Amino acid sequence: MKTCTKCGKEKPFDCFGKYAKDGREYYRSKCKPCLAEYTRELNLSKRMKVPCAICGKLFMKTKTTRNKRFCKDCLPRHRAEYARRDYVLLASKQRDRRRSSTMTDSYITKCLLARGFTKEQITPELITAHRALIKLKRAIKETV
Ligand SMILES: [Zn+2]
Numbered sequence: 394m395k396t397c398t399k400c401g402k403e404k405p406f407d408c409f410g411k412y413a414k415d416g417r418e419y420y421r422s423k424c425k426p427c428l429a430e431y432t433r434e435l436n437l438s439k440r441m442k443v444p445c446a447i448c449g450k451l452f453m454k455t456k457t458t459r460n461k462r463f464c465k466d467c468l469p470r471h472r473a474e475y476a477r478r479d480y481v482l483l484a485s486k487q488r489d490r491r492r493s494s495t496m497t498d499s500y501i502t503k504c505l506l507a508r509g510f511t512k513e514q515i516t517p518e519l520i521t522a523h524r525a526l527i528k529l530k531r532a533i534k535e536t537v
């Protein structure tokens with residue numbers, strides 16, 4: 394008979410697992426059911442559950458999980474959204490760049506000349522006013 398160090402019960406030797414060390418066989422200090430439970434607890438503490446940043450559901454965080462903020466259901470969605478957001482950001486940046494190049498004084502002057510204004514009529518105030526008008530029209534177009 395041998396006493397288990399976990400449950401403290403005295404049990405027959407065949408209730409304990411064996412292990413070999415230095416060419417000799419030893420019985421484990423914990424009985425088989427206790428050892429199984431101990432191993433399970435150890436594994437659980439290693440693989441901690443964390444809440445997902447999108448759905449809030451708890452998921453297992455494993456060593457192999459590179460992304461630690463999203464559960465495996467939300468991860469593909471997150472990746473897709475992330476890629477889309479990057480694309481939208483890039484597109485708006487390109488638009489801004491294009492837009493600012495069309496907002497120069499020479500561009501506005503050309504617009505005004507095309508509308509029948511003479512060079513003498515085109516003052517810095519008129520350019521400013523016309524630029525504001527273009528911006529306003531674009532803003533309206535975007536909100537519609
Ligand atoms: Zn035990």
Ligand SMILES: [Zn+2]
Nearest residue numbers: 445448464467
């Ligand atoms: Zn999730």
